[in-house]
Amino acid sequence: MFERNYNIISAKYKKFLLPTVILSMAMYMSVIIDGIIVGNLIGPNALAAIALLIPITGLFSTIYWTFGIGGSVLSAIAKAERNEMKSRIYFSLSIISLLVIGLVIAILGFFYIGEISKVFSNSEVLLPFVIDYGRILFMGAPLLFIALGISYFMRAEDKPHLATAVLISSNFVNIIMDIVYIKFFNLGIGGAALATVTGYLVGMIFIVKYLISNDRETRFTNIFKSKIKNLKEIIFSGFPPASGQLFILLKTFFINIIILSTIGEAGTVAFAICFDCLIIASIPIIGVCQTMSPIVSVFYSEKDFSGVKFVMRKSFKIAIFSCILLTIFLILFPNIILDIFGVTGINNIIVGEEAIRIFSLSFIGTSITFLMLFYTQAIQKKLISFIISISQGLLILVPSAYILSHLIGGSGIWISFLIAEIGTIIIIYLITIIISKKSKGKYSGILMLPKSKEGSVLDVTIKSSVDDAVGLSEELIKFAEENGVDKKTSIYVGIAIEEMVVNTIKYNSDSIDYIDVLSEIDENEIRISFKDSGIEYDPTKDVVTEESDFENIHVLKKIADKISYARLIGLNSTIITIKR
Numbered sequence: 001m002f003e004r005n006y007n008i009i010s011a012k013y014k015k016f017l018l019p020t021v022i023l024s025m026a027m028y029m030s031v032i033i034d035g036i037i038v039g040n041l042i043g044p045n046a047l048a049a050i051a052l053l054i055p056i057t058g059l060f061s062t063i064y065w066t067f068g069i070g071g072s073v074l075s076a077i078a079k080a081e082r083n084e085m086k087s088r089i090y091f092s093l094s095i096i097s098l099l100v101i102g103l104v105i106a107i108l109g110f111f112y113i114g115e116i117s118k119v120f121s122n123s124e125v126l127l128p129f130v131i132d133y134g135r136i137l138f139m140g141a142p143l144l145f146i147a148l149g150i151s152y153f154m155r156a157e158d159k160p161h162l163a164t165a166v167l168i169s170s171n172f173v174n175i176i177m178d179i180v181y182i183k184f185f186n187l188g189i190g191g192a193a194l195a196t197v198t199g200y201l202v203g204m205i206f207i208v209k210y211l212i213s214n215d216r217e218t219r220f221t222n223i224f225k226s227k228i229k230n231l232k233e234i235i236f237s238g239f240p241p242a243s244g245q246l247f248i249l250l251k252t253f254f255i256n257i258i259i260l261s262t263i264g265e266a267g268t269v270a271f272a273i274c275f276d277c278l279i280i281a282s283i284p285i286i287g288v289c290q291t292m293s294p295i296v297s298v299f300y301s302e303k304d305f306s307g308v309k310f311v312m313r314k315s316f317k318i319a320i321f322s323c324i325l326l327t328i329f330l331i332l333f334p335n336i337i338l339d340i341f342g343v344t345g346i347n348n349i350i351v352g353e354e355a356i357r358i359f360s361l362s363f364i365g366t367s368i369t370f371l372m373l374f375y376t377q378a379i380q381k382k383l384i385s386f387i388i389s390i391s392q393g394l395l396i397l398v399p400s401a402y403i404l405s406h407l408i409g410g411s412g413i414w415i416s417f418l419i420a421e422i423g424t425i426i427i428i429y430l431i432t433i434i435i436s437k438k439s440k441g442k443y444s445g446i447l448m449l450p451k452s453k454e455g456s457v458l459d460v461t462i463k464s465s466v467d468d469a470v471g472l473s474e475e476l477i478k479f480a481e482e483n484g485v486d487k488k489t490s491i492y493v494g495i496a497i498e499e500m501v502v503n504t505i506k507y508n509s510d511s512i513d514y515i516d517v518l519s520e521i522d523e524n525e526i527r528i529s530f531k532d533s534g535i536e537y538d539p540t541k542d543v544v545t546e547e548s549d550f551e552n553i554h555v556l557k558k559i560a561d562k563i564s565y566a567r568l569i570g571l572n573s574t575i576i577t578i579k580r
Helices: 007-041 044-052 054-080 084-120 127-139 141-156 160-184 189-212 228-262 265-301 305-332 334-340 346-378 382-395 397-408 410-438 466-482 487-508 553-559
Strands: 457-463 514-521 525-532 562-568 571-579
Touching: 007 044, 007 160, 007 189, 007 265, 007 305, 007 514, 044 054, 044 127, 044 189, 044 228, 044 265, 054 084, 054 127, 054 141, 054 228, 054 265, 054 346, 054 562, 084 127, 084 141, 084 228, 127 141, 127 189, 141 160, 141 189, 141 265, 160 189, 228 265, 228 382, 228 397, 228 410, 265 305, 265 334, 265 346, 265 410, 305 334, 305 346, 334 346, 346 382, 346 410, 382 397, 382 410, 397 410, 457 466, 466 487, 466 514, 487 514, 487 525, 487 553, 487 571
Parallel strands: none
Antiparallel strands: 457 514, 514 525, 525 571, 562 571
């Protein structure tokens, strides 16, 4: 009679997806547009210089991903565990750490940019471009870290539109100022970096608005209340997905060396364009990953594994389909991409077309490895997440590029990116097999989720109606008795279900359509989880309104051994525990 329809999760996923994809687009479009404007207004050498500094942007991404993603995920988990103070500690430590690290980087860039630039470029032609761009990029690090770091907490608080506004405004200003600084003020490649900094300065208006808003759920607290282990937890949680960006630093450093020695400056220009194509592919991939991550972390922590499977199936479909479309376009029309970036010269065009066609074949694999990277981070399997990141980003790619470049020349470098993705997918598959065997079948499948005991879980969605509440109550009484629960306790379970659902319906009036109810019976207790998208309603507190005095909530409190509530990703989440 009753079954789960996933309407609540689907609606939440859709609510997060578009703003998050736009947020992802806003994060990366400045890099692409910088390349297009620089290539057309300054020339290929300036475009190559930006490619040489990709390791620096990878380092910056590693930092704000580590503290932004790590802190926001742990903050969400702390809320799911009903620990508000711990949630605030993670938020405060993350943002203060980003500010301090950003200031240190700005100081280093101001005094040592010449020495730093020589590490990334041994070309006397390209070095001046690298210095001019890098100096301003380093100076803008504090703004970049704060703006992007806080945006992750905004999403976790069900404010994806505000997070999107930060990035859209920043990059809109960046686009305008790119042209102003380079074309009208003649600031050269340094103008492109200054435009980025100016954009994030404008984006700080929305950051300030968020920080002073009264409805903000996560607030600053005294970091001296925290412990060193809290900072370690943030780093260990955020570093696995962020380490992919760190490996961008390392792999692009080594790949640039291999390219310069094998193909020359034309290869560096081609790599700059291939990297921008990868950024285009990453927009839907990262958007899907960051949509999925907070939802999965919450549902996994509350043992809603069917919800986790639904979210991951949806995520894989969207990410893979978008990459297939982009790959087909790049294989058929690489010349259009080269024209957009203003690439001229027969050698640059020949090398560029071959590079784009081969390089794009790796995008489908990238969508799979990135989703698994973010998924394993969301469910706190940090070691697996790190193995995925280092395999895809460094251990397979660089040796493959080195060996193939000597065997078949420049083509081998681009093929190595495809090999890295295939190799990583094989490693993921082998890991899941090992985990399944070691757990003796307790965990199975690519998602490594625990198997439920047959018949011990009832996962349903009901309409927001008293009739459905009564019907589910009767169904759950029968379900409990079939799973060995005594008649008295089974009746208590049925009453608890009915009282909770009826109170939720009364409190929300007509504002919700569905309620998810997940019931799990084990040897010691019955655990019932409720989720709805209505207005905030905490059954652990006494609620009184003009329409209803909610007297029957006291019945629920007497029946249940434990009731816990949290507002998670914009959903009411209540867990009722009744001992057997």
